Amino acid sequence: METLNNEVTAQQKITETVGKFIGLIGKRLPDDVGKRLVELEKEEVAPLSKVVYQSMMDNQDKAMKLNRPSCQDTGVIQFFIKCGANFPFIGDLEEALTESVLEATKNAPLRHNSVETFDEYNTGKNIGKGTPSIFWDIVPNSDKLELDVYMAGGGCTLPGKSMVLMPSAGYEGITKFVLDVMTEYGINACPPLLVGVGVATSVETAAILSKKALMRPIGSHNPNERAASMEKLLEDGINSIGLGPQGLSGKKSVMGVHIENSARHPSTIGVAVNTGCWSHRRGHIIFDKNLNYEITSHTGVTL
Ligand code: SF4
Known part of the structure; x- marks a missing residue:
């Protein structure tokens, strides 16, 4: 496990940052989804359709104001990784991401959505055999880490x-x-x-x-x-x-x-x-080799 400075390991830093990012994704829709919902609301003419869209917007406002997930189903967390072959913390990544889900489960909070198949019990942590799901792509000649984080609701x-x-x-x-x-x-x-x-x-x-x-x-x-x-x-x-x-x-x-x-x-x-779904909760974050991050899916966010 590599150390960033005397106190924080790289693994802890990734866990903390991604854990907070998951919590944010559960409350705030990515910019493109929010924008599209506004456009679609304008295209509808039926009063019922308009009311439903307005309730979606209201729901999003309240999620932020009340600091709560915007939908009760916070899904199974899925990570789509594009990891540079030269990203220095590649070996810490799976553990860091799994821990980040546990952190978000406690702090966001997230609904418990990981049921061990055949044993039929809910782990209560959103962690189980194969969950969170992590899909890897290795990118040659890069030292960056790019993550798409997705809440796969039922x-x-x-x-x-x-x-x-x-x-x-x-x-x-x-x-x-x-x-x-x-x-x-x-x-x-x-x-x-x-x-x-x-x-x-x-x-x-x-x-x-x-x-x-x-x-x-x-x-x-x-x-x-x-x-x-x-x-x-x-x-x-x-x-x-x-x-x-x-x-x-x-x-x-x-x-x-x-x-x-x-x-x-x-x-x-x-x-x-x-x-x-309309509540398409995903986020995109890029880390450099020093673990500075850039969020491209949600403007104006500091974790
Ligand atoms: S489909 Fe989406 S908005 Fe509907 S309950 Fe599931 S996660 Fe929530």
């Missing part, structure tokens, strides 16, 4: 689905798959939704891409023109279902649709969907 996780299509299903097959999931389960996830779609070879490669798609800022597009055009078509298609805020009907069902893709085996189309 309702917004529920519509998640992945399957492998025959290649003849084509892009029409992908569209049918996504729209079937949205019409069957979209309403469970507290719309308006952020919809992540992964297109790859197999269930697991598509699934991880569909979740990473939810980490992208709202308003961003897939760099491939055709994929970006499909994002727009899917967005229009899901909006036409008319879920509206909290599923109580309205003009818009989604905050956006993001597609992430990889090359694929010629004989398969792996496709997956993941959803984020």
Whole structure:
């Protein structure tokens, strides 16, 4: 364990900073989500839709004023790491992040959402076998650490689905798959939704891409023109279902649709969907090699 100065180890510093960041994420939506909700509220004309959006804004104000999580379901914490191969504290990271969840569970506080499968007991700590979930990407020639922190709530996780299509299903097959999931389960996830779609070879490669798609800022597009055009078509298609805020009907069902893709085996189309709810609580933080941090998802925050 490396020491930053005489008193604080690097592991303690990461634990403390990320623990506070998780607490903030539970109370304050990232800037892009907050902005999109305001835009969507303006587009609705039905009084009920407007009231629902206003109650969401009110909920967020009260969460900050009362210093409480904005939704009772603070989810399972998931970390998506892009760690520079030269980041000096790489070996401390898993333990530091796990401890940060424990700190946030006590201090934020977070609901206890880690149930040991097969033994069927709640650990009461948000820590268990494989939780928090930590997904690693190692970045060559970098000494930085980039973290996406996500609260995976039950309702917004529920519509998640992945399957492998025959290649003849084509892009029409992908569209049918996504729209079937949205019409069957979209309403469970507290719309308006952020919809992540992964297109790859197999269930697991598509699934991880569909979740990473939810980490992208709202308003961003897939760099491939055709994929970006499909994002727009899917967005229009899901909006036409008319879920509206909290599923109580309205003009818009989604905050956006993001597609992430990889090359694929010629004989398969792996496709997956993941959803984020209106309370899409994620945060993005970057540490340098001295553990100075920059938060890009929430402006004006010092932890
Ligand atoms: S779907 Fe989102 S807003 Fe709805 S209960 Fe779950 S975490 Fe909360």
